[in-house]
Amino acid sequence: MRIVDFLRARPRLALLLLAILLAVLPFLVGAGLGKSWVRVLDFALLYVMLALGLNIVVGYAGLLDLGYVAFYALGAYLYAWLASPHFGLHLPFWAVLPLGALLAGVFGVLLGAPTLRLRGDYLAIVTLGFGEIIRIFMNNLDAPINITNGPQGMNLIDPIAFGGFALSKTHKFFGIGVSNAHLYYYLFLAFVLALIFVAMRLQDSRIGRAWAAIREDEVAASAMGIDTRNVKLLAFAMGATFGGLAGGLFSAFQGFISPESFGLMESIMILCMIVLGGMGHIPGVILGAVLLTVLPEALRYVGDWQRALIGRVAVDPADLRMLLFGCALILMMLFRPEGLWPSRQRKRELHAADEVAEQESASVYDARG
Amino acid sequence: MDIFVQQLINGLVLGSIYALVALGYTMVYGILELINFAHGEVTMIGAMVALAVIGALMGVAPDLPGIVIVLGGVLVAVPVCMLLGFGIERLAYRPLRNAPRLAPLITAIGLSIVLQNVAMLIWGRQYIAFPPLLPQGSHEVLGAHISTLQLFIVALSVLVMLGLWFVVQKTRLGRAMRATAQSREVAALMGVNVNSVIATTFVIGSALAALAGVMVSAYYGLAHYYMGFLLGLKAFSAAVLGGIGNIAGAMLGGLLLGVIEALGAGYIGDLTGGFLGSNYQDVFAFFILILVLVFRPSGLLGERVASRA
Amino acid sequence: MFTMREAEAMTLLDVERVGKRFGGLAALDDVSLSVRPGEIYGLIGPNGAGKTTLFNCMTGLYRVSEGTVRLDGRVVHNRPPHEVVRQGFARTFQNIRLFPNMTALENVMVGRHVRTRAGVLGAVLRGARTRDEEAAIRARAHELLQFVGLERKARVLAGHLAYGEQRRLEIARALATEPKLLALDEPVAGMNPSERRQMAEFFLKLRDSGVTLLLIEHDVKLVMGVCDRVAVLDYGKKIAEGAPDAVQRDPAVIAAYLGVGAA
Structure with a gap:
């Protein structure tokens, strides 16, 4: 130390x-x-972006969004439509990425507008449904007009390229070969730093305080002159924008997308990242995102252990992944709701409140006649 | 054959299953003001356990009449799910009753994932077929067919719902439940054992879910570890449609949703000039959910829930 | 005597024949009152008389069933709460509603929301204008904390403050919205006599600083001591209005309220 x-x-x-x-x-x-681990690193950075975005919605404003991945999907599909042979369009990334972010933001507003005036749990279920709907559309919009190419997904998506310098190839710098995974790493890192900057500035601002106020007590917030609906909508749109941007980057990086990448479990995993790391606290959220991207990769070794111990793979390590996430969500909420790396303030507040709440619940609910 | 009447019948059958599941959501919401996200998974577990027992019984005593074997499955599945419901409340909700609202929601989602994945580890990723044990006959009504199984599902659902209605309206337990739904604190001060009322609510809801799980897998002839998710989402939509927290509302909402879905799936091709097909059937529940939330958030029979608090 | 126009100008808050029903139950029935700028106006009445209901009707938390509420000539009833605040009508809550996990300073800074402008772009770019605004918010919040005597608690979480401090913080937060009229819902509930006396002095100080106060109270003695005028509600109806000593002698009031207390 x-x-x-x-x-x-x-x-x-x-x-x-x-x-x-x-x-x-x-x-x-x-x-x-x-080399494969460099790609894991790239994915970790993508997830950091997603987690930062969802953190604005869940961590700052206290709104539970369970369909966050839908915005990721929107960004990814828009990129694929505008920069792949699918429609024969090949727009440059600097035009497509902002469009994807914008489209996701607009969808965030469209979805949030009817539901945000209701209680938080409705938002959770509506976003859950929205994620599912987007997936159904992705899977089925291949006929009669082929828009999404159905379950097969779309491929040959253009990589990010600066003029003739495409990030999809290995380039030589000073005689050192730098692979595409490395190049994307630096690109993603730049985006992550930019998003961290945005998220930090937002948190420490008039808008950020309004989000916190709503999270704390919505009635009191509105009595302070905060237009709660618009401010919540803003959080929702901001989060969606981050998601859309990450989606575009994912599309370009992978060169191929299909509905499979945008299932409910992906949403849950991103939620897991911020819950595990520490809701509302940027370093915690980053930690959560990195941990949860790297851990499943490490889990692959569980297969080897099984083979060594009992001679066969009894449980597919990939199947264990979600199970562990589920357990992590439960255990964190029960025993360490502030996350692994909470802000100091948050840690203080959670543990000071515990005793009082326990006393209260004990006195009220054990009352019997 | 009359397509309209046929779809209406199919919708009512499906709707009565939705209603059973919706009841579980609505009862828990009525009392705790929380969406029990794991409820759909309880339905799935019910179907899976019943199928496992049915499979085992068929191996041990293949000569038993089909209906008895199925009944055996149900008789195991219901208590298993009741226990599960009890455990869910104990683990995910009771410790967090005073925590911020986000906390129990997240725990419930975690539980739902755990249940799904445990089911997947036990029963695998494949669809499991429901063996053809139940009577296959079919009757003609107004130019449409209704199978014995369909009749049976509707009849059983109606019976169960009547029973629940009786419990809630006429018994001591029902009175305690209604009092707790009004105000937990006051009910506690009036001598209601709030903890046990809440636990009982979960247990009853889970028993209904188990029944619904068996019905839905018998109806489609399939069960799958992922089946609870969509069923849960739809049943929740049904509960909101009817007015969440309102028991009659859940029944009405379930039936309505089933009918809307069946008619929608039957006619969506014509309505959109063939652009959208019946594979969009699952979308209806969600659109209804949004429409209800926008135009009448209290649902058809419910009180105002668009609380400012 | 005043002309009509002048009389109107003398009224800051004009509640006109307001009624509120919950189902078939009339919680408020034909209640009219008018608060003049610069005074402390007390609203008293026994438990369940409809004081808080009236409060919620005025500040946009409830919809009124009939009648109008005007602040400075502009209609504020049935408007969303945040617009009511924008019009210059701030309130506190009977059961204190602070943002418990934000510091005292942050709580007051939130109160500046309605009088400031910076949006997402401003927050991210943090240009000169945003920086100035942010500095002004902070400075004003410190001033207000000082005004209510909480300057030294600026960095303490609101939830960790003592009860009386929370009351004062809630007032500071409401003052941050620059209200023309500040409505306080039972601000001395749960305080001991010496704390109450301090609060009474504080109310006078507030009035002298130019804020008009609407006081909902249970503590008749306090109301009679600090208020310029008083209205009495009973069973959702206004049964008296006027100077404190006159109201105190009103037989209807004695029967409905003071009599009960004296018995």
């Missing part, structure tokens, strides 16, 4: 070290764990 104290006293040095670490990370990972 002495290193931590040392660095805490020297934030600039810490920042510099962090920057260097982030810059060389893909090379370290590639050399240490193998």
